[in-house]
Amino acid sequence: MPRNVSATSDPPVLRSAIFPRSTIPAIAIMAVAAFSSLGMTGEPPNLLPLPLSLRAKDHTLSLTLHAAIAANGKNSFYFNGEPNAPTLRLSPGDQLKITYMNDLPANPRESCAINPCMDMTNLHFHGLMVSPDPPQDDVLSMMAMPGQALRYIVQIPKDHPPGLYWYHTHPHGESHRQVLDGMSGALVIEGMESYFxxxxxxxxxxxxxxxxxxxxxxxxxxxxxxxxxxxxxxxxxxxxxxxxxxxxxxxxxxxxxxxxxxxxxxxxxxxxxxxxxxxxxxxxxxxxxxxxxxxxxxxxxxxxxxxxxxxxxxxxxxxxxxxxxxxxxxxxxxxxxxxxxxxxxxxxxxxxxxxxxGPPADSTLTAAKTPLKPVLKTVDLTAEEAAPPRFIVTFTEKKSDFYINGQKFAPDAAPMLHAKVGTFQHWRIVNATKELHPMHIHQVHFLAYAENDKPIVDPLWLDTVNVPYGGSVDVIMDFTNAVIRGMSVFHCHLLNHEDKGMMAKILFE
Ligand SMILES: [Cu+2]
The missing domain is CATH 2.60.40.420 (Cupredoxins -  blue copper proteins)
Incomplete structure (x- = not known):
């Protein structure tokens, strides 16, 4: 095994073991861990790198993020002059403020699903239960061409559940190229220990x-x-x-x-x-x-x-x-x-x-000073599960074109459907192709409770679900969150397919 292949790390990220949380300043760049021990071959061990971690201070996390070309010629996020995608850490009730500058070249060097690339870009906060309207989790009207900037102000609701989310770019036609190049990062909503x-x-x-x-x-x-x-x-x-x-x-x-x-x-x-x-x-x-x-x-x-x-x-x-x-x-x-x-x-x-x-790592997940009060949603959905689907999403494909309900996504298209805020809705996702597709809807979680018409044992709430080829998944969409109101999208999360049309608009109203 050629251990020196460790030199093939993507963007240079700091290498470290686990850090005690108490050592993390309010908004701080993690220190570099010294690794003194050499591997058995005499070479430094290829330790897991630790991304930078940024924490909200006084209920706000502000940062400037750039999109630019890295030394390897690929698209990359840049933070503080380095090719980096920091982990963003916020608590329920906090505000995330990102100035996102598009420093990609006006004459792109890469190829996209829909050629030519225009090197436009934006951000999606995958899974966050926040508003789809600008300046929040909007991937439709917020778009930065090279030289332009976007200013996001995302309000995390006070009752937002804790958990791991992530952010990535979402320009239709160029999402696959940018995410494959590595334009993604983790986002943590704190407080999981209050729930467990x-x-x-x-x-x-x-x-x-x-x-x-x-x-x-x-x-x-x-x-x-x-x-x-x-x-x-x-x-x-x-x-x-x-x-x-x-x-x-x-x-x-x-x-x-x-x-x-x-x-x-x-x-x-x-x-x-x-x-x-x-x-x-x-x-x-x-x-x-x-x-x-x-x-x-x-x-x-x-x-x-x-x-x-x-x-x-x-x-x-x-x-x-x-x-x-x-x-x-x-x-x-x-x-x-x-x-x-x-x-x-x-x-x-x-x-x-x-x-x-290795040596025992220090504790990091200390209980918060003011623990979250868990928001429990133990609703009975059996009647909605038994009712016929209120909406059916059918994935189809032909050569290199990809469709939802026979339609390819167009930026100027009308919403495929309107969803009433305040409801739970049974949807069926049908995969009429010979390959898997993962279905994702922005801002919303759903209970995936049946696959190929058979009940799923221990069903879970998800925001992205695999749909078996030639099969189906039944879900209950949770449209009860009053914050989630406005134009949004659902799509296949094989981003090559999304770029080539497998996406549709939904209007939460
Ligand atoms: Cu797909």
Whole structure:
């Protein structure tokens, strides 16, 4: 195994073990951890990088973010002059203020799903239950051409649940290019320990999984070899992968964890178009939240779920307690292979990280001084589940065109439907193609309760759901939040498909 492939990190991010939360200044750049120990080969270990972390101060988090070309020629976020996507940390009731400058060139060098690229850009705050109107989570009218700036002021509601969210760019036609290049970052709404008290005192890790194109990479063979997993894990999928997965910007880094130490891992699949089926070898995930939504919010009597592996579609998040392996044991965080269907892209098994023994990490998740009062939503939805769907979303495709209900998205199109604020609605998502598609709706979470007409055991509230090929998923949309009012969208989160038309508008009114 060529360990020096660790030099292939994406944007330079700081390398570190877990930091005690108490050492984090109000708005601070994390310090660089010194790593003195050398790996067995005499080379520095390829430790998991830690992204910068920015915290709201006096209920406001203000920052300037740039879109620019990185040294590797790819589109990138820049913060403080460095190619970086900081983790944004806010509490319910806080305000997020971002000045987003588009410093991309007016004459783009890259190609997009809909050629030519125009290098326009904007931001989407994936999953946040905030207003879709400008200057908040609006991807339709807010758009910056090269040289222009956008000013976001996003008000996080006081009753917003805690959890892991993320931000990424969302310009129709260019989303895939920009997100594949790495224009994404994590966003944490604090207070999960109020919904699940055993989290207090646990070390926390934020893990951003990104896809990375190796199509024209001179190191493609070495990179592929580095993450390769034998067919002992799952059957091989035909085709050669043109992407590998990175973790916080590094290819197959080492995550150190003390034997049997419990840690709280918060992982987002920020890839543009790849599924991960996460497995921590010889361990189970004690799941606390999915897609940012604490399980406790809807099921206070059973606040976790246990799973050997978890399928995360692009944009999905997993928040779970994990334990370090027994002393002297090395294990791996892997993605099992995913059968994306006869027309799908190859999604083979891959090694995401090596789990290596380390000293016990300090506690980071101390209980907040003023704990959140959990907002419980234990509503009875059985009547709505049993009623016929109020809306059916049908995914179809033809060659390189992608449709929802026979229509390709157009920026000037009228909304495909109007949704009444204050209702729960049964929707059916039908996948009439020969490949998987993940369905995402902005601002809204939904209960995915049936797949292929069969009830899902232990259904969960999500904002992105995998829809099996040739199959369907039934969900209950939660349109009860009075803050979510205005023009919004729902779409396939394989961003190549979204760019090529698989998106539609919805008007919350
Ligand atoms: Cu799709």
């Amino acid at each position: 008290p055993p989290l207090a005192g646990l070390p926390e890790r934020v893990l951003v999984v990104r896809g990375r194109s190796i199509a024209n990479d001179p190191q493609a063979a070495a990179l592929k070899h580095r993450v390769e997993l034998g067919s002992d894990v799952c059957r091989s999928v035909p085709g050669t992968p043109d992407e590998i997965m990175s973790l916080n910007g590094a290819v197959r880094p080492e995550i150190d964890i003390a034997p049997r130490q419990r840690q709280f891992w918060r992982l987002v699949n920020a890839s543009a178009d790849r599924y991960v089926d996460l497995q921590l070898e010889e361990q189970t995930f004690e799941i606390v939240a999915m897609d940012g939504m604490p399980i406790a919010e809807h099921d206070p009597n059973r606040r976790t779920r246990s799973a050997d592996h978890v399928l995360l579609p692009p944009a999905g998040r997993l928040e779970a307690i994990v334990s370090g392996p027994e002393a002297g044991t090395r294990t791996r965080l892997i993605s099992r292979c995913v059968d994306t269907g006869p027309d799908g892209d190859p999604n083979p098994a891959m090694i995401l990280a090596d789990i290596v023994p």
